[in-house]
Structure formats: structure tokens, C-alpha cells
Amino acid sequence: MTDGAGGPNFLGAGSGRNGAKEPRPILPWAIAGTVVGLIVAIWLVLGSAPKPLNPGGPGLAPPAAYAKNLTISNIKMSTASTIIGATQTYVDGDITNHGDKTLTGVTVQVAFHGFTGPIAQKNAMPMELIRTREPVIDIEPVSASPIAPGQTKSFHLIFDHVSADWNQQYPEIRVIAVETK
Secondary structure (H helix, E strand, C coil): CECCCCCECCCCCCECHHHCECCCCCHHHHHHHHHHHHHHHHHHHHHCCCCCCCCCCCCCCCCCHHHHHEEEEEEEEEEEECCCCCEEEEEEEEEEECCCCCEEEEEEEEEECECCCCCCEEEEEECEEEEECCCCCEEEEHHHCCECCCCEEEEEEEECCCCCCECCCCCEEEEEEEEEC
């Protein structure tokens, strides 16, 4: 690069007359940055609004309207140790659809009652159905194996931790949301 006299131009690209840099307008960049910042802030506030992990306050959430058509039976519990030495608790049972719609999703709230209080621990989770039992239990979501009217399917719920205050009785299982087709 040369200057007008044929000599090298050491001022670099973007230099104005007499080697002075032209000022860049800062206002458009400030406005754009503010708009982007506001969009990100709104997205974080609205997009990540926490959904209650355990609706119902200190008690259980109300049952889903369709829950009156469902029967949960044959509850069994077991525990197993994991590779890292923790204990998992399993609740197995059957769910029967006595209604006229096919279930494609079921969310349950499980309450482990305590020795000293009404509920020692509660968990809301999607119900998962047992696909196979041998060589190990394999589970799948209800959406992968919808429950037709009149049909009974076995389910399997997994708990990584159960409160030490649990009274060792079977937990209460309440259907709090149902998806149908």
C-alpha cells in the first residue's frame, strides 16, 4: 500500500485524511446491544419460568379429570444398590384404563408418607411402562406404548432417594395429568 506520493502508507486501512482515524458511530451499536440484551432477558425470564416439580403445595396436587377412569393396582416395591453404592427404590404396579380414550401420557405424583408428618417426600414424574422384564426390566414412556380403553399395562417408577422419615408403607400414587388421543 502506498500513499499518494508513492511512499508506503503506514497509517493502515480505515484511516481518514491526514492519518486520523474516522470516529465510528457508537449510538447504533449501543441501541443494537440494548435490544439484544432485552430480548435475551425476556427469553430467560419467560422461557425458563420454573414449572412446579411438585404441584399441590405441601399436599398432593388434585387428580386429573380423566383419573376417575384409571385404576392403579398390584403395587410392589423393591430396592437395589447401584454401582456407586447408592440405593434405588422401585415402585411397580398395573394401570388399567376404564375410560373411552387412549392414553398417550400419564404423570403421577407419588407421596411417601412420614412417621411424624403427613408427607415425608413427594415426587411428580411421567409414568413409564415395562416393555420387558428379562434379562432386566426395560421401560418406555406411555407415548411409545399407548394404553387403549379396557387395557391394563405394568408400570415401573424409579426413585434415587427416599426420605429417611418415610414410614416404610406403600406410597400414595395419584394421577395428576393425562394425555389422550
